[in-house]
Every structure is written in structure tokens, then in C-alpha cells.
Amino acid sequence: MAGRLAEGLSRAKGSFGQGLRRILARGRPVGADLYEELTETLILGDTGVAAATAAVDEVRRLAERTGVTDAEGLRRLLAQVIAERLGPAGGLDLPAPPDGRGGGCLGVILVVGVNGTGKTTTVAKLAARLLAEGRHPLLAQADTFRAAATEQTLVWAGRLGLEVVHHRVGSDPAAVAFDGVRAAIARGNDVLLVDTAGRLHTKTGLIEELKKVARILGREVPGAPHERLLVLDGTAGLNSLEQARVFGEAVSLTGIVITKLDGTARGGVVLAIREQFGLPVKFVGVGEGLDDLVPFDPEVYAGELLL
Ligand SMILES: Nc1nc2c(ncn2[C@@H]2O[C@H](COP(=O)(O)OP(=O)(O)OP(=O)(O)O)[C@@H](O)[C@H]2O)c(=O)[nH]1
Numbered sequence: 491m492a493g494r495l496a497e498g499l500s501r502a503k504g505s506f507g508q509g510l511r512r513i514l515a516r517g518r519p520v521g522a523d524l525y526e527e528l529t530e531t532l533i534l535g536d537t538g539v540a541a542a543t544a545a546v547d548e549v550r551r552l553a554e555r556t557g558v559t560d561a562e563g564l565r566r567l568l569a570q571v572i573a574e575r576l577g578p579a580g581g582l583d584l585p586a587p588p589d590g591r592g593g594g595c596l597g598v599i600l601v602v603g604v605n606g607t608g609k610t611t612t613v614a615k616l617a618a619r620l621l622a623e624g625r626h627p628l629l630a631q632a633d634t635f636r637a638a639a640t641e642q643t644l645v646w647a648g649r650l651g652l653e654v655v656h657h658r659v660g661s662d663p664a665a666v667a668f669d670g671v672r673a674a675i676a677r678g679n680d681v682l683l684v685d686t687a688g689r690l691h692t693k694t695g696l697i698e699e700l701k702k703v704a705r706i707l708g709r710e711v712p713g714a715p716h717e718r719l720l721v722l723d724g725t726a727g728l729n730s731l732e733q734a735r736v737f738g739e740a741v742s743l744t745g746i747v748i749t750k751l752d753g754t755a756r757g758g759v760v761l762a763i764r765e766q767f768g769l770p771v772k773f774v775g776v777g778e779g780l781d782d783l784v785p786f787d788p789e790v791y792a793g794e795l796l797l
């Protein structure tokens with residue numbers, strides 16, 4: 491698990507991490523110049539200005555308090571500060587599955603995000619992970635804008651041996667969600683994964699549709715959707731993250747999935763996203779395959795970059 495995250499970060503480790511490790515190399519004098527260089531390198535690595543400044547301030551405070559005066563010591567402090575700022579390790583937070591005696595309940599995961607970020611792939615990867623954990627997932631394709639969305643999901647489902655609830659193009663996504671819940675309960679599935687369309691942010695009417703999907707799920711299953719995950723493309727610029735905010739406002743997110751971390755040399759985006767959204771990064775995508783989704787571990791991440 492930690493190994494997959496480390497592998498996925500290899501590009502970022504090579505350029506972003508190398509930059510940080512060079513600044514914090516043994517023997518370098520610690521002073522204002524070093525702190526400034528560190529801040530700049532973090533910003534160049536896509537951490538965003540706010541996260542970079544806050545992290546370096548925190549490192550400086552800790553160094554002064556604990557009497558650390560060497561660059562190597564600062565490197566360990568920075569790893570610690572980054573891991574802390576990223577919060578607890580990721581993973582899904584789902585209710586216990588139905589136990590057949592009235593206990594437990596269907597777990598529902600709603601996946602949202604801007605067009606092309608990797609939602610459909612992430613749904614398939616999450617389903618693969620849940621299958622491996624012994625759960626019985628059902629997929630619902632609530633992206634009714636494009637026939638290709640359903641085809642794509644059917645291909646993944648075929649590979650996983652899973653069923654898909656889907657409707658015709660142009661039908662109401664909330665109706666797919668409703669049918670998904672009914673089908674999951676009738677067929678004895680214990681998790682329902684609901685995929686959605688990516689073009690919602692351009693029209694408020696469509697945001698209303700997304701809210702309706704969440705509302706219907708909540709009406710049919712207590713506490714659902716239990717996970718409301720926003721999928722963000724780790725290679726997209728920081729400005730493009732802003733458009734994703736609309737989704738958060740629509741469905742009150744529980745966490746973030748950052749995809750394509752394997753494709754960026756600027757691994758700092760994880761920190762920027764944590765800072766901008768104030769939500770835990772639950773998983774990261776590190777490739778296009780079914781097992782290329784790993785629960786995010788802040789300590790492994792910080793260690794890979796710095797230690
Ligand atoms: N390298 C890499 N590619 C990824 C990752 N996740 C998704 N992709 C690729 O990104 C592309 C878009 O993925 P989709 O899952 O179709 O994205 P989507 O958000 O469902 O797209 P729309 O439904 O059009 O909004 C595909 O080519 C995926 O293979 C990842 O973690 N790493």
C-alpha cells in the first residue's frame with residue numbers, strides 16, 4: 491500500500507522532492523535565505539502560497555522552540571509539519587453492511603467532480619478495492635448526458651464481474667440513484683457507488699440535479715450518501731480547482747480523491763487541495779489500472795518527498 495503511493499509519487503519525488511531535499515541538505519546554513527528558498531520551492535511544487543507560507547512559518551517556529559539549527563533537522567521538521575497539515579490517513583467511512591437481522595445498512599458512495607478528472611475510473615477502482623475487502627458493490631451510472639459514460643462503466647463492471655444500474659441518455663440522474671438503491675437492496679448488495687456527470691458546474695440547473703441525487707439517496711437510506719467524494723485532477727493547475735468548489739457546495743463533501751498523481755512532478759498539489767477545501771484527501775490515483783488507487787497516507791507522502 492505504502493509502496494504504491496511511493497511509486498506513484500516517483501515523478502514528484504524526482505523534481506519537487508529533490509528541490510526540497512537540495513535546499514535542506516546537510517551542512518547548509520539555516521537563515522532567512524533558506525526559509526525563503528524553501529517557500530518558493532513549495533509554491534513551485536503547486537502547494538499554493540497560503541500552504542507554503544504557513545508550513546514554513548510553522549517549521550521556523552518549531553526549529554526555534556526545539557533548538558534545531560541545521561538544515562537536516564529542518565528537513566525532518568518539514569516532513570512532520572506537512573504530514574500534520576494533511577491530517578489523518580485516508581480510507582472510506584461506511585456504515586457496517588446489512589447483517590440480515592435488521593442491523594447495518596447499505597453503504598452509499600457518491601462521486602462528483604469536473605469533467606474528465608477521473609470519476610468513472612475512480613468508481614471502478616473503489617469497487618475493485620471494496621470487492622477485495624469482501625464487500626458486494628453495485629454500480630449506478632447517473633451520468634445520463636453521454637451514452638459513452640454507461641459504456642465505459644459497463645466495461646469496468648464486466649472486468650470486475652459487477653452489475654450496473656443505468657438509464658437512457660437524457661433521463662433524470664436522480665431516478666438512476668433511486669433505482670440503484672432499490673436494486674442494491676433487492677439484490678443483497680452492501681455498497682452502492684453512484685457515478686455522476688462532469689459538466690454540472692456550468693449550469694445551476696444541473697447543480698440542482700446533483701443535489702436532488704444526494705437528496706434521493708438520503709431519503710432511501712439513512713445517512714446516505716455516506717461518502718461524498720470530490721474527484722480532482724492532480725495535474726490541473728491550482729486555478730482549475732476553484733471550479734470544483736461548486737460541487738462541494740452542492741453535496742457537502744466528506745473527502746477528496748486526487749487522481750493522476752503519477753502524472754505530475756509537482757506533488758505539492760495535495761497540500762494545496764487540503765488547504766483550499768479543508769477536507770481530508772482519502773485516496774490518490776496513481777495510474778489508469780484498477781489497483782492504481784491508494785488510501786492516502788500523509789506520513790508516507792511527506793517521507794517520500796523529504797526523507
Ligand atoms: N495516469 C492516470 N490517469 C488517470 C487516473 N485516473 C483517471 N485517469 C485517466 O483520466 C481519463 C479520464 O478518466 P474518467 O474516469 O473517464 O474521468 P471522468 O471524470 O469520469 O470524465 P467525465 O465523465 O467525462 O467527466 C481516463 O483516460 C483515465 O484513464 C490516474 O490516477 N492516473
Ligand SMILES: [Mg+2]
Nearest residue numbers: 609610633639
Ligand atoms: Mg465519467
